Amino acid sequence: MTSANINNAMLSYLQDSPTPFHAVKGLQDKLHAKGFEPLYEDSSWELRANGRYYVTRNDSAIIAFKVGNKNSLKNGLAIAGAHTDSPCLTVKPNPEIIEKGYLQLAVEVYGGALLAPWFDRDLSLAGRVDYRANDGRLSSALIDFEKPIACIPSLAIHLDRTANEGRKINPQTEMSPIVLQLEEGEKRTLDDLIRYQLNIQNISDVQKVLSHELVFYDVQPPNLVGFDEQFISGARLDNLISCYVICEALCNSKDDETSLIVCNDHEEVGSASAVGAHGPFLRSVLERLAGNSSSEEFSKLMHKSLMFSVDNAHGVHPNFVDKHDKNHGPILNKGPVVKLNANQRYATNSYSHAVFSSLCDRVGVPYQSFSMRSDMGCGSTIGPITSTELGVKTVDVGVATFGMHSIRELAGSSDIFLMTKVITEFFSSREWL
DSSP states (O other): OOHHHHHHHHHHHHHTOSSHHHHHHHHHHHHHHTTOEEOOTTSOOOOOTTOEEEEEETTTEEEEEEOOSSOHHHHOOEEEEEEOOOOEEEEEEEEEEEETTEEEEEEEEESSOOOGGGTTOOEEEEEEEEEEETTSOEEEEEEEOOSOOBBOOOOOGGGOTTGGGTOOOOTTTSOOOEEEEOOTTOOOOHHHHHHHHHHHTTOOOEEEEEEEEEEEEEOSOOEEESTTOOEEEETTHHHHHHHHHHHHHHHHSOSSSOEEEEEESOGGGTSOSTTSTTSSHHHHHHHHHHOSOOHHHHHHHHHHOEEEEEOOEEOOOTTOGGGSOTTOOOOTTSOOEEEOOTTSSSOOOHHHHHHHHHHHHHHTOOOEEEOOOTTSOOOOOHHHHHHHHHOOEEEEEEOEEESTTSSSEEEETTHHHHHHHHHHHHHHOOTTO
16 A cells, blocks of 8 residues: 555545445445445344444445454454535525526535635536336435536626625525526426436436435546645545545454444534434444443443544644644644544543554654634534444544635645554554553
């Protein structure tokens, strides 16, 4: 594994993952190629030593694990978590708007998105569609239009001379993408567009489109940028970088110990769902992994385990240095970032911090720390939620990025390899016990 190899593979993964559904499908394909077997929540599990497994829920969350050849109840579990969702524009259930002959699709903002960068972009549409097939059964399919089919044009500065002075954006009235210009009397609906794309994907047994979960996304592919290609620019770096890194680490770690990754959905909107960190997905899998152990044994297992909550961190922006605490300013390409907050917006404590630092030292990886300015609010992650739900010791870490929650974000091209190296070591041994 080299930095160039993992970056190129991750760029392909980002390009193929415009939605959480596609992100999970990409992880499934990677895991399957590495010998992981699918499990199903409605079936009994027969797990064996040295087995490799994964299970999905709602097609938008995934858990994968290795059953080591040592006693996991004795040695504890190494767990790493991330999330598959990113702030975006979601298509409303009845989205068609016709104004001056233009067909637009109404959207709802998902998560804490930076709205301004969505204007004047070549946008496409992707997600999951549920339909009734010709034989009457209910079915679903992932679709991705791939080509640019929409745009949200800016209002010309001649019509708003104060635009550069901080104009407020109204997501209800100003963010509906234009997808078609209609002829007089012509009627086109989103269902028509969906049927067209399903036919393109050779899914032709659609009697009726029943529902959809579709999002707009920027078709510009992710790239290595900068004169020396020191940066990665792309959409959904938060948090698909982490999803890819923890999966790569699990696949390439030693098989001695039991290790697990979880990629939840809905982190950007609070994690309160069946597939979010507040939901029962992870606990359900852990209980089945632990077998017929008592609640006491399960509590002991969690006590011996450790979780890395892996989610991007704010790098010090050179144009906005005053937005950062002067003693805690992560720099891109200078290694993983440990995130700390006294008010428990991050789950890191001194013990979990020390474990992560020790692992970095062991594999020769530099590391940094992040603490928010005391006069600014702090974001959060799945770390505190999962730690609260399970009682597992947790450290919040991530790669430094710029432009978090923008339609395109920027990360250091060296940091992906460095983070993967540390988590691979975390999975491979239990010297941190």
